[in-house]
Each structure stands twice: as C-alpha cells, then as structure tokens.
Amino acid sequence: MRNLSLMTDLYELTMMYGYFKKGMAGHVAVFDLFFRKNSPNSAYAVAAGLEQAVEYVQNLRFEEDDLAYLRSLELFDEAFLEYLRAFRFSGDIYAVPEGSVIFPMEPLLRVTAPIMEAQLLETALLNIINHQTLIASKAARVAQAAKGGLVMEFGLRRAQGPDAGIYGARAAVIAGCGASSNVLTGKLFGVPVAGTHAHSWVMSFPDEISAFRAYAEVFPGGCTLLVDTYNTLKSGVPNAITVFRELRERGFEPAGIRMDSGDLAYLSKEARRMLDEAGFPEVKICASGDLDENLIRDLILQGARIDLWGVGTKMITSQDNPALGGVYKLAAEIIDGVEIPKIKISENPEKVTNPGLKKLLRVYNEEGMAMADLMLLENERIDPSKPLNLFHPTDTWKRMTIEHYSLRELLVPVFRGGQLVYDLPPLGQIQAFCREEIATLWEQYTRPLNPHVYKVDLSYELYCLKQSLLDPAFASSSVPKLQ
Amino acid sequence: MRNLSLMTDLYELTMMYGYFKKGMAGHVAVFDLFFRKNSPNSAYAVAAGLEQAVEYVQNLRFEEDDLAYLRSLELFDEAFLEYLRAFRFSGDIYAVPEGSVIFPMEPLLRVTAPIMEAQLLETALLNIINHQTLIASKAARVAQAAKGGLVMEFGLRRAQGPDAGIYGARAAVIAGCGASSNVLTGKLFGVPVAGTHAHSWVMSFPDEISAFRAYAEVFPGGCTLLVDTYNTLKSGVPNAITVFRELRERGFEPAGIRMDSGDLAYLSKEARRMLDEAGFPEVKICASGDLDENLIRDLILQGARIDLWGVGTKMITSQDNPALGGVYKLAAEIIDGVEIPKIKISENPEKVTNPGLKKLLRVYNEEGMAMADLMLLENERIDPSKPLNLFHPTDTWKRMTIEHYSLRELLVPVFRGGQLVYDLPPLGQIQAFCREEIATLWEQYTRPLNPHVYKVDLSYELYCLKQSLLDPAFASSSVPKLQ
Numbered sequence: 001m002r003n004l005s006l007m008t009d010l011y012e013l014t015m016m017y018g019y020f021k022k023g024m025a026g027h028v029a030v031f032d033l034f035f036r037k038n039s040p041n042s043a044y045a046v047a048a049g050l051e052q053a054v055e056y057v058q059n060l061r062f063e064e065d066d067l068a069y070l071r072s073l074e075l076f077d078e079a080f081l082e083y084l085r086a087f088r089f090s091g092d093i094y095a096v097p098e099g100s101v102i103f104p105m106e107p108l109l110r111v112t113a114p115i116m117e118a119q120l121l122e123t124a125l126l127n128i129i130n131h132q133t134l135i136a137s138k139a140a141r142v143a144q145a146a147k148g149g150l151v152m153e154f155g156l157r158r159a160q161g162p163d164a165g166i167y168g169a170r171a172a173v174i175a176g177c178g179a180s181s182n183v184l185t186g187k188l189f190g191v192p193v194a195g196t197h198a199h200s201w202v203m204s205f206p207d208e209i210s211a212f213r214a215y216a217e218v219f220p221g222g223c224t225l226l227v228d229t230y231n232t233l234k235s236g237v238p239n240a241i242t243v244f245r246e247l248r249e250r251g252f253e254p255a256g257i258r259m260d261s262g263d264l265a266y267l268s269k270e271a272r273r274m275l276d277e278a279g280f281p282e283v284k285i286c287a288s289g290d291l292d293e294n295l296i297r298d299l300i301l302q303g304a305r306i307d308l309w310g311v312g313t314k315m316i317t318s319q320d321n322p323a324l325g326g327v328y329k330l331a332a333e334i335i336d337g338v339e340i341p342k343i344k345i346s347e348n349p350e351k352v353t354n355p356g357l358k359k360l361l362r363v364y365n366e367e368g369m370a371m372a373d374l375m376l377l378e379n380e381r382i383d384p385s386k387p388l389n390l391f392h393p394t395d396t397w398k399r400m401t402i403e404h405y406s407l408r409e410l411l412v413p414v415f416r417g418g419q420l421v422y423d424l425p426p427l428g429q430i431q432a433f434c435r436e437e438i439a440t441l442w443e444q445y446t447r448p449l450n451p452h453v454y455k456v457d458l459s460y461e462l463y464c465l466k467q468s469l470l471d472p473a474f475a476s477s478s479v480p481k482l483q
Numbered sequence: 484m485r486n487l488s489l490m491t492d493l494y495e496l497t498m499m500y501g502y503f504k505k506g507m508a509g510h511v512a513v514f515d516l517f518f519r520k521n522s523p524n525s526a527y528a529v530a531a532g533l534e535q536a537v538e539y540v541q542n543l544r545f546e547e548d549d550l551a552y553l554r555s556l557e558l559f560d561e562a563f564l565e566y567l568r569a570f571r572f573s574g575d576i577y578a579v580p581e582g583s584v585i586f587p588m589e590p591l592l593r594v595t596a597p598i599m600e601a602q603l604l605e606t607a608l609l610n611i612i613n614h615q616t617l618i619a620s621k622a623a624r625v626a627q628a629a630k631g632g633l634v635m636e637f638g639l640r641r642a643q644g645p646d647a648g649i650y651g652a653r654a655a656v657i658a659g660c661g662a663s664s665n666v667l668t669g670k671l672f673g674v675p676v677a678g679t680h681a682h683s684w685v686m687s688f689p690d691e692i693s694a695f696r697a698y699a700e701v702f703p704g705g706c707t708l709l710v711d712t713y714n715t716l717k718s719g720v721p722n723a724i725t726v727f728r729e730l731r732e733r734g735f736e737p738a739g740i741r742m743d744s745g746d747l748a749y750l751s752k753e754a755r756r757m758l759d760e761a762g763f764p765e766v767k768i769c770a771s772g773d774l775d776e777n778l779i780r781d782l783i784l785q786g787a788r789i790d791l792w793g794v795g796t797k798m799i800t801s802q803d804n805p806a807l808g809g810v811y812k813l814a815a816e817i818i819d820g821v822e823i824p825k826i827k828i829s830e831n832p833e834k835v836t837n838p839g840l841k842k843l844l845r846v847y848n849e850e851g852m853a854m855a856d857l858m859l860l861e862n863e864r865i866d867p868s869k870p871l872n873l874f875h876p877t878d879t880w881k882r883m884t885i886e887h888y889s890l891r892e893l894l895v896p897v898f899r900g901g902q903l904v905y906d907l908p909p910l911g912q913i914q915a916f917c918r919e920e921i922a923t924l925w926e927q928y929t930r931p932l933n934p935h936v937y938k939v940d941l942s943y944e945l946y947c948l949k950q951s952l953l954d955p956a957f958a959s960s961s962v963p964k965l966q
Contacts, residue, residue, distance in 0.1 A: 002485065002674035007645055007663040009637070018684065018701045027687065069670040075702070115687060122681075127648055134643070154492070158607035158806040160617070160651065162490055163644030165610055182493040187552040195493030198605075200813040203825050204510065204598060218501045220560070230828065261829065296764065313806045323641040325795045330683040342686050345713065346744060363754035475663030 004059050005087075006069070008123040013070070017080050018117040018321075028334040029115035030357050032107040033125055036350055039137060040319040043451035044441065046140050046434055047100040047108050048171040049132030051424050054414060055126050057089050090418040091117055094359075094411040097425070099136075099174050099434030100408075101441060103373060104455050106360055108133065108326070110411060113331070122328045131164065134324040135171040136314065138293075140438060142315050143176025144446060145293035147300060150308045151192045153180040154288055155316025168316045174430050176438075177311075189427045194310075196258065202229040208236065212243040216254075220247060223257040224286065227271070232259055237271045241278045256284035256308065264289070265304040272305035282307055292319065297448060329353045343469040355469055356462065360410040363388060363402060370440045371402060373410075376459035382407065390457045488543050488570075491606040499599040503923070510575075511817040512598035513840050515590040516608055518937070519833055522620060522804040524935035529623050529917055530583040530591050531654040532615030534907050539607050539666060541570050541916060559821055573598055573901040577894040579843075580908070582657050582917030585893075586720050586856060586939050589843055591616065591809070592851065593894060598816070605811045614647065617807040618654035620798065623921060625798050626659025627929060628776035633791045635677045636663040637771055638799025644660065651799045657913050659921075660794075672910045677793075679741065684714040691719065695726040699737075703730060707739040707769065710754070715742055720754045723762045739767035739791070747772070747788040747811075755788035775802070780931060805811075812836045826952040838952055839945065843893040846871060854885060854924045856893075861943035865890065873940045876939060 019025060039044060068082070070076055084465075088381035091113020098249040098401055102108055109130060111118045125410045144150050155174040159165035169177075169185040179194040180186065186193035208230055216223045225243065227236025237257065257275070259267055264287045275283050287299070296309055307423040313319065324374030332355065333340045341355035357378040360443045361375050382388065388402045425433070444452035458466065464476040502508060523530060545553075545567045553559055553567070570915035574596020585591055590614060594601045624636050636655040642648035652660075652668040663669065663676040669676035680698055688694035691713055698873035699706045708726065710719025720740065728735040729826065740758070742750055747770045758766050770782070771793030779792055796802065815838065816823045840861040846854045855873050871885040897905040908916070941949065947959040 002645075004602065004645055004857065006667040006670055007639070007649065008666055009639055010666050010669075010676045011664065011680055013666065014678060015680050015684050015685075018698055021701045022697050024687070029687070031683075039898075066670070070666075073669075073676065099630075119681075119683065123640050124645075127642055127645060130641055131644045131647070156490070156492055157606050157811075158808065159610055160611060160643040160800070160805070161614045161646030161649075162485075162487055162607075162610060163646035164614070166490065167644050181494065182555075183491055183493050183496065184489040184555075186489070186493075187489055187549070187914040193493045193556065195497060195502065196497075197494055197498050198510075199827055200514075200602065201498050202829065203813050204502075204507070204512070205815060214502055214505050218504045261831070261834070282676065313808065317643070317800075319805055322643070322800040322802055325796065329639075330686050331503070333687060342703065344682055344686065349745070351744070 003061065003063065004124055005062050006066050007127070008120060012120050012122055014075060015119050017076050019119070020080050020083060025114055025116055027115045028112060029118045029119050029330060030332040030334070031111045031122065031328050032331045032353070033109040033111075033129060033326060033357070034105055034107050034330045035130075035133075035324050035326040036104055039134075039318065039326065041449050041451065042137060042141060043454055044101045044137070044444040045133055045324070046175045046437075047096045047102045047129075047131040047133055048098050048136035048174050049167070050095050050098045050109075050414070052132070052167060053095075053109070053125055053128045054420060054422070054424060056128060057093070057121065057415065058420065060087065060089055060120075062087055071278055079266045088418060089117055089121070089415070090114065091415065092413070092417065093415040095414050097408045097412060097430075097433065098435060099430040100410060101370070101437040102133075103454050104372060105286055105354065105456060106375065107411065110358070112334070112357070113401035126326055126328050126450055130324045130326040130419055132167055132171040133326070134318045134321070135168045136434075137324075137472040138315050138318040139172035139175040139177055140434070141293040141448070142296065143309055144438075145296040145300070145448065146309050149306065151176065152308060152310045153177045153315065154310040154312040156182045158313040159316045164357070165316065170427065172315060173435055175428060176431070176434070181310075182422060183274065183332050190345055191427065192284065196224040197226055199226065199229045202226065209242060210324045212239050216243050216247050218250040218251065220253040223247060223252070227257045228261050232262055232267050233270050233274070238276050241274065241280065244280055244283065245278070254280065254283055255457070256286050258286040258288060258310070260289045264306065265299050265302040268305045271302060286310060289311065291316065292450065307403040312450065333358050339344065343466065343471065345470065352470070354458065354462065354466060356465055359461065362408045363390070364406045364409055364440065365405050368440060369442055370454070371405065372455040372457055374457050374459060375462060377461050377465070380459055380461055390455065440473045486542050486546065487539055487607055488545050488739035490610070491548050491603060494714040495603050495605055497558065498602050498890050500559050502602070503563050503566060508599055509938045510598045511595060512601045512813060513815040513817070514594045514605065514811050515836070515841070516592040516594075516612060516809060516811045517588055517590050518613075518807050518809040519587055520783060520808065521587060522617075522801065524932050524934065525620060525624060526928040526937055527584045527620070528616055528807070529619035529658045529883065529920075530579045530585045530612075530616055531581050531619035532612040532650070533578050533581045533592075533897070535611045535615070535650060536578075536592070536608050536906070537903060537907060539611060540576070540604065540898065541903065541966065543570065543572050545570055548772040558812065571598065571901060572600055572604070572898070574898065575896070575900065579893045579895050579907045580895060580913075580916065581909045582913040582920060583893060585616075586937050588837065588939060589856060589858065590841065590894065593814075595817070595839070595840070609809055609811055613807045615650055615654040616809070617801045617804070617863065618651045619658040619917075620807075622658040622660055622796050623917075624776040624931070625779065625794055625923075627930065628779040629792050632789065633661040634659065635791060636660045636665070636798065637793040637795040639665045641796040643782065644910055648799065653910065655798060656910060657917055659914075659917070666791075667938070668722050674910060679707040680709055682709065682712045683711065685717075686875040692722045692725060695722050696729070699730050703733065703735040705738040706730060706735070706739055709743065709808050710740045711744050714751050715745055716753050716757070718759050721928055724757065724763065727763055727766065730762070737763065737766055739769050741771060741793070743772045747789065748782050748785040750817040751788045752786060769793060773797065776931065801907075803829045814838055815840050816827045824948055824952065826949065835953070837941065837945065837949060841945065845891045845893055846873070847889045848885070849887050850910040851923060852925055853904040853937070854888065855887070857939055857940050857942060858945060860944050860948070863942055863944055871937065
C-alpha cells in the first residue's frame with residue numbers, strides 16, 4: 001500500500017496547525033462519517049472500503065520528503081513539522097463491517113481521537129469509503145436485476161483511474177458480482193477473474209472461423225467465443241457452432257458465446273435456439289455492452305436468454321450517480337473527559353447533523369427481517385424485557401411498539417488507542433455477509449423504482465439533545481416520553 | 484509509481500497467450516486509442532494522462548509474485564510465463580501532447596508493436612487516458628465559465644478513489660484550474676495548493692468570533708475565513724469584518740472569506756457590500772458547494788460577486804458524463820513489412836473504425852485559428868504549394884478549399900523501439916500549452932450549450948481505403964478526386 005499521508009485537503013493541515021498553536025492538542029473530537037441521500041431509486045447502500053481505510057490509517061506517517069514539501073509551503077513552523085514527523089494515529093475508530101446494508105444519516109464510521117488526528121483523517125477516509133460504498137451500492141442493484149445470473153465486472157478501462165478500477169471491482173464483488181476482468185483485483189483479493197478474447201483477436205485472422213479455431217485450439221477447455229465481430233447470427237453463431245462441434249469431436253465441451261452489441265434480447269433468443277438445435281443446450285450466452293441494472297431487468301422481462309452479464313462502464317463509475325456525497329461531521333468534543341455535543345445547523349433541514357457520541361442499532365423481527373434502525377447515545381441502554389418504542393423524528397406523534405425483537409449493534413470497534421482490534425475478513429466472507437444483509441430487507445426496500453424509505457429513528461434522548469441544541473428554549477417536557 | 488502490469492483485463496493475457504501459441508509473435512499491430520463522442524454540450528476534449536501512461540509502459544514488468552498468480556490460474560504454460568518474465572515493451576507509441584484540444588474519432592495515441600505487446604497495453608492505457616482526458620475536458624468547461632476567475636479543485640473527498648483524486652486534480656489543473664486542495668497532487672506535480680479551514684474549526688470553539696480570532700492569530704497573513712457555519716450575513720460576515728479590523732490594526736491585510744452554502748448570488752452581493760463599506764474592498768470572496776460550469780455561469784449572469792471558485796464533486800467525477808468511453812481499436816497489421824489495414828464494422832455507423840496507419844493534421848488559417856482537422860494515411864504527403872481540399876466523409880460532395888493555411892502534425896513520437904524519445908513537459912508548461920490550444924478555437928466550438936461540430940475530415944486516400952474495406956465492390960472512381 002502506498003503512503004497516502006499527504007493525500008489530504010490542505011485545510012486539514014492548516015486546521016491541525018491551528019489546533020497545535022492554540023494548545024488544543026488535548027481536545028478529543030468525535031467525527032461521524034455518513035451520507036445524506038441514497039442514489040436515485042435506491043433505498044439502501046452497501047458499506048465498503050473499510051479494509052483500505054484501515055491500511056491508510058496504519059500507514060499514516062510523514063516521510064522526510066513529505067515534510068520537506070510541507071516546509072516549502074511556508075505555512076508551518078518547525079515545531080509542527082516535528083510533531084508531524086512523529087505522527088501516528090492514537091485514537092478509536094468504530095465502523096460498520098464491509099458488506100453491511102446502511103442507510104442515510106447513519107454513521108458508517110466514527111472517529112474519536114485528539115482533534116488534530118481526527119481532522120487529518122477526514123479527506124482520505126471520505127475518499128476511500130465514499131468510492132467503494134458508491135460502487136458496492138450500484139453493484140447490489142445490478143446483481144439484483146440479474147436475478148441470480150452471474151454478473152462479471154468488466155469496467156477497468158472506463159474506471160476513473162487505476163484505483164477506481166482495482167477497488168471498484170473489489171466493491172462490486174462485495175455486493176454480488178461473481179467475477180471481474182481485472183487481473184490485479186484478482187491477485188490482490190482472490191476474486192475470480194474472467195475473460196476470453198476481443199474483436200481484435202478475430203480481426204487478426206483472415207476470417208472469423210480461423211480466429212475461432214485458433215482460440216479453441218489454445219483454450220479447448222472452457223472455450224468461449226465472441227460472436228459479434230461481423231454478423232452475430234449470420235456468421236458468428238454458425239461459425240461458433242462449427243468450432244464447438246470440432247471441439248466436441250476432440251472430446252472437449254465448449255463453454256459459451258459472448259455478444260457485445262446489437263439487440264441483445266433478439267440476438268440471445270435466436271442464438272439460444274441455434275445452439276440448442278445444434279446440440280449445445282449447455283453452452284452459456286454471455287452479454288456485455290453498456291449494461292446496467294435497468295437494461296438487465298428489461299432484457300430479462302423481454303425473455304432474453306442471457307446466462308452471464310458482463311457489466312462495465314455504468315457500474316464501475318456508478319454512472320447515474322457518480323458520487324455518494326458522504327461527509328465527516330463533528331458530533332462532539334471531549335474536553336477533560338466531559339462530552340460537549342456538537343451540531344452543524346443549516347437552513348436546509350437535510351443538512352442538520354445528529355449530535356453526540358452515538359451508537360447504531362438494527363431492530364429485527366422474529367423472522368430476522370430488518371424492521372428499523374435506531375440511532376442512540378452511546379451510554380443509553382435498551383431494556384430487552386420491555387417492548388421497544390421507535391420514535392420517528394419527522395413524525396413526532398407516531399410510535400411503533402415492537403414486542404418481539406432482536407437487536408444488533410452495527411458499529412464495531414476497529415481501532416482502539418491507535419491499535420487495530422478488528423480482524424479484517426477475507427473478501428469471500430464479506431460477500432457472503434452482504435448477501436445475508438440484503439436478504440434481511442423486505443421487498444419494498446429493494447424495489448428497483450421508487451422503493452419505500454427505511455425507517456431510521458432517533459432515540460428519545462438523542463432527539464431531545466438535538467432539539468435543545470437547535471433551540472435553547474426547547475423543553476423535553478413538550479415531547480411525549482415513549483420509554 | 485506502482486507496478487500496474489497486472490492491471491489489465493484477463494482477455495488481454497488470454498489473447499497474448501493465443502498469439503504466442505499460434506506463432507503470431509512476429510505480427511506487428513497498429514492500435515488507435517480514440518473516443519467516439521464528446522461529453523454533452525461539449526465540442527472538444529482536452530487530452531491528458533500521457534505522463535502516467537508513459538510511466539506505466541516504462542514500469543511494465545512481471546514480478547515473481549505476478550507470475551505465481553498467473554500460474555495459479557491454470558490457463559498458461561511455463562513457456563508463456565517465461566516470455567512474460569522477460570517482457571519489456573519494444574514498440575512505438577505516438578500521441579498528442581497533453582493539453583491538446585482533441586476531437587471525436589481522432590487518435591489520441593497510436594501503438595505500433597508486436598501484437599502481444601500492443602494488446603497487453605490496451606486496458607491500462609484506456610484507463611489512464613480515459614480518466615484524465617475526461618476530467619481535463621470537464622475542467623476546461625468549468626474554467627471557461629469562470630471567465631478568468633480562479634478555479635480551485637476541491638474534489639478529493641468525492642473522487643472515485645485515491646488515484647481519481649490525485650490524477651483528477653492534475654488533469655483539472657492542466658485544463659485551467661489554478662490550484663487544488665489536494666496536498667499530494669501539489670507535492671507530486673508542483674500544483675499550487677489552497678485551503679483554509681472547515682466548519683468543524685468554527686464548531687470547535689465556544690463561538691464563531693473566537694474561532695475566527697484563533698485562525699487569524701495562527702495565519703495572520705493571507706487569512707481567509709469561512710463565514711457560513713451559523714448565519715452568513717448575520718454572524719459570519721460581521722464577525723469576519725471584526726477580526727479583519729483587528730488584523731489590520733496588527734498590520735496585516737486579510738485575504739478573503741469563503742461561503743459554502745445558501746444562495747451564493749444573493750449572499751456574495753450582500754457580503755461584497757458589507758466588506759466594501761467596512762473598508763475591505765480588496766478582500767476576495769470565495770464560493771464553494773456543488774458548483775459546476777452551469778451554476779458558475781448562471782451566478783455570474785446574476786451578478787454574483789465571487790472572485791474564486793472552489794469546485795469539487797461535479798468536476799472531479801465529471802458528474803454529467805462520468806466516463807469518456809475511449810476505445811482502442813486495431814487499425815492495421817504489419818506482416819513481413821506489409822501493412823494490412825483493418826476495419827471494425829458495425830451496424831451502428833458511429834462504431835465503424837478508420838483503418839490503416841494514420842496521422843493527424845490540424846489546419847490553421849492565417850490568424851492561427853483552427854479550421855479543421857485532417858486524418859490521413861501515414862505515407863501521404865500534402866503539397867504546401869497547393870490549396871488544401873478538405874473532404875468531409877459524411878458530406879461527400881462538399882469541399883472546402885483553403886488557400887492560405889498552416890499545418891501541424893498532432894501525433895508526436897513518444898516511444899520508438901521501446902525507448903522513450905519524448906521529453907515529458909512540466910505541468911505548468913502543459914497548462915500554458917492547453918490555454919494556447921483552447922485559444923485557437925472559434926467561439927462556436929466553446930459555446931456552453933449546443934456548440935458547433937468541429938470538422939474532422941478523412942483524406943481522399945483514407946476515405947477510399949475505408950470504403951473499399953466496407954464494400955469490396957467499391958470503386959474509387961465513383962468518388963470525385965479532390966487533389
């Protein structure tokens with residue numbers, strides 16, 4: 001992993017310097033990392049990127065050339081550069097595990113650390129978590145649209161730079177893709193890699209059938225041929241069938257054909273019929289070319305006979321929403337052990353933050369389905385012997401009493417006192433966890449268009465704290481006490 | 484620079500293996516890297532990413548752990564892995580210099596190399612050039628909208644991963660941004676870095692004025708204060724003015740205020756008036772918050788008094804078009820020294836490629852304005868003593884005769900026989916070149932909505948070659964000879 005310590009907005013360093021000079025190094029700050037809105041037509045996001053965030057924090061140190069560069073800016077004094085030379089993260093980080101289903105306004109990650117340290121982490125944590133969570137959330141929609149068909153991530157060439165390709169593929173696999181074309185992602189994370197040949201292979205031979213024969217000779221086992229270089233139904237599929245027959249005579253069963261252009265519904269149905277009639281009902285049809293969740297769903301509705309989906313540009317860039325918009329907001333300061341909750345106000349009610357050191361609970365019913373989430377203050381306790389009242393901040397008079405519930409705390413400790421206390425799971429385990437997570441969502445939350453909004457509630461105590469910070473005249477007695 | 488040799492689609496390696504096994508290692512291939520369409524409402528793109536593409540090619544080598552991983556896939560034999568162990572790029576690359584204005588269908592880069600090598604480069608070159616060209620093209624629009632106002636790149640936290648932030652900022656600076664908040668980009672490329680403090684700074688003090696005083700104490704020179712944490716006009720600007728007066732008493736002139744929310748047109752006009760009345764007409768107003776070229780243009784039209792623009796999410800992700808869609812297509816093969824032009828046909832005429840080893844000329848008028856581009860075969864010569872006929876492929880009967888023109892060859896040699904033969908210019912020089920390039924475009928090509936389409940012509944010889952490959956019955960005698 002590269003050292004990304006300087007990969008930060010300059011203002012993190014000028015603020016650090018300010019805290020350093022003002023003698024505020026002892027102030028402990030609590031920051032929440034969260035996003036405010038889902039992507040369009042999406043009710044949930046899939047958390048991803050924690051592993052790379054952990055690596056970033058573990059590698060945080062300023063090398064001599066970093067310090068020389070900072071000195072050249074003529075903004076900082078030598079004492080501060082000395083402080084940076086010795087810099088190591090010493091705080092606590094809690095986060096939701098990768099693969100978790102997560103909702104707007106909920107902390108994906110919470111940093112409690114001396115304010116100088118917490119501030120430095122802001123930009124890189126946002127960059128890493130925003131990106132992977134964005135792509136995982138998109139991939140979850142794509143995988144759902146494919147209804148169990150294998151989705152392969154094919155976007156490297158259109159990703160926004162190397163990392164976007166490498167870690168975007170990782171995120172896509174977390175949320176349901178079964179393979180990637182990206183060999184480096186395969187090597188780094190043990191992801192299955194997939195791919196056969198391109199149009200240029202076919203064009204490098206005198207004709208299509210020579211190209212197919214050559215490919216089948218080199219890869220007789222698991223041979224997949226790209227059939228749309230010239231004319232899919234008139235030449236590509238018939239030539240593939242000829243070569244598949246030759247393969248079978250040699251004792252090999254062919255694997256599939258791929259089509260990358262044209263009307264994939266019509267072409268796949270015709271190709272399926274031709275393959276079946278030729279005695280190749282087991283040969284899979286793979287489609288690629290500007291696919292996304294909407295086109296996949298429509299193709300399936302139109303009866304397309306596609307078994308495998310190669311999804312590139314639109315997934316690796318989350319084309320309909322290329323930024324998650326996650327933010328990192330001060331929730332509290334702890335000075336001499338006393339917590340001072342902090343709130344960011346705004347004329348836009350969506351931008352008002354939730355104050356205080358908080359935790360996050362998910363409430364499940366007896367079938368294990370997710371009912372709602374509850375954000376509450378860290379020191380609040382829930383009495384499991386009593387029915388749980390959920391109190392919705394935008395719907396003050398409505399309460400929801402849950403008699404039989406189970407609770408799960410979503411934020412888990414990752415760093416304590418600067419030490420990693422979390423076992424980073426392998427990717428396959430994250431993928432399986434993500435599958436389980438999505439299975440706890442009722443269909444109304446996974447509907448592809450206009451899904452229902454999942455309830456994220458504030459506890460009574462948190463609600464009253466927030467109101468009292470917004471309006472010092474607020475009296476909690478005006479709010480019905482629910483517990 | 485990391486070794487990105489495995490950052491490739493698996494099919495590049497399977498095709499390489501195929502060429503290796505079929506004894507086609509001696510075939511030389513010519514690939515063109517180009518895009519088919521501009522971003523919406525854009526008539527041109529700005530080429531960027533060549534420096535990182537060069538580094539990628541220079542670092543191309545398979546390490547032992549790469550080979551071990553490839554062996555584990557059970558696709559390749561040991562002879563091929565031995566070939567990879569010794570792999571170095573040995574071919575030629577021509578490219579347009581970074582900062583060049585470039586149009587759809589024109590090669591940004593052309594690789595001539597043994598087909599195995601040329602194929603391997605495809606994915607990474609596309610990834611790097613697609614990304615930086617996309618962001619540079621977006622930034623050119625943003626910088627143009629700001630009409631000379633300083634644009635600062637602020638997008639790192641929303642970029643699609645670390646590289647998207649680091650190299651996206653680089654691309655944005657090439658095309659007209661004057662600074663970036665990204666410290667690592669500053670260190671790597673000598674880009675000016677910018678930034679002051681965040682809302683969290685203000686929230687870490689008992690009140691806004693204490694926060695401002697503290698910041699002004701630490702940074703008395705060039706002090707810029709963020710005025711929208713609580714209420715921009717009622718508290719932020721008045722508190723800033725108080726602190727600016729205190730600074731002036733200490734002998735320092737304040738630099739600016741920044742506003743990140745609210746109606747920036749109204750707020751900036753009011754803030755300007757308040758600052759002027761208080762005796763601070765030199766204090767600059769910086770705006771940030773979901774800006775893009777359209778909002779900047781509208782704010783200026785509405786008389787906003789904004790001097791500096793901090794542009795984040797929408798530029799660093801090219802939000803309205805997050806992928807350029809560049810492709811890498813086989814244009815020719817050279818077997819035993821004989822060129823065999825290649826064409827990719829498609830039922831979609833936009834997807835038909837231009838065959839052959841080509842060069843690219845830009846035609847300028849006497850004032851140095853770009854008139855049109857001409858794509859022609861590498862061995863064609865233009866007689867400068869004769870008027871130039873431009874022949875438009877979609878408008879067969881129209882010709883344009885240019886009496887007084889000058890020509891510039893856009894593709895320059897970068898690698899010859901695997902050796903770098905190009906001096907990579909420093910970023911400041913690329914930025915200046917880009918400014919000159921954009922100045923050669925008539926206004927109709929830089930109009931923000933529905934710009935005119937710039938003419939990219941094929942030479943008569945290239946046109947006839949293309950037609951004859953599309954239709955073997957094509958006779959060049961049916962086309963009027965123009966030269």
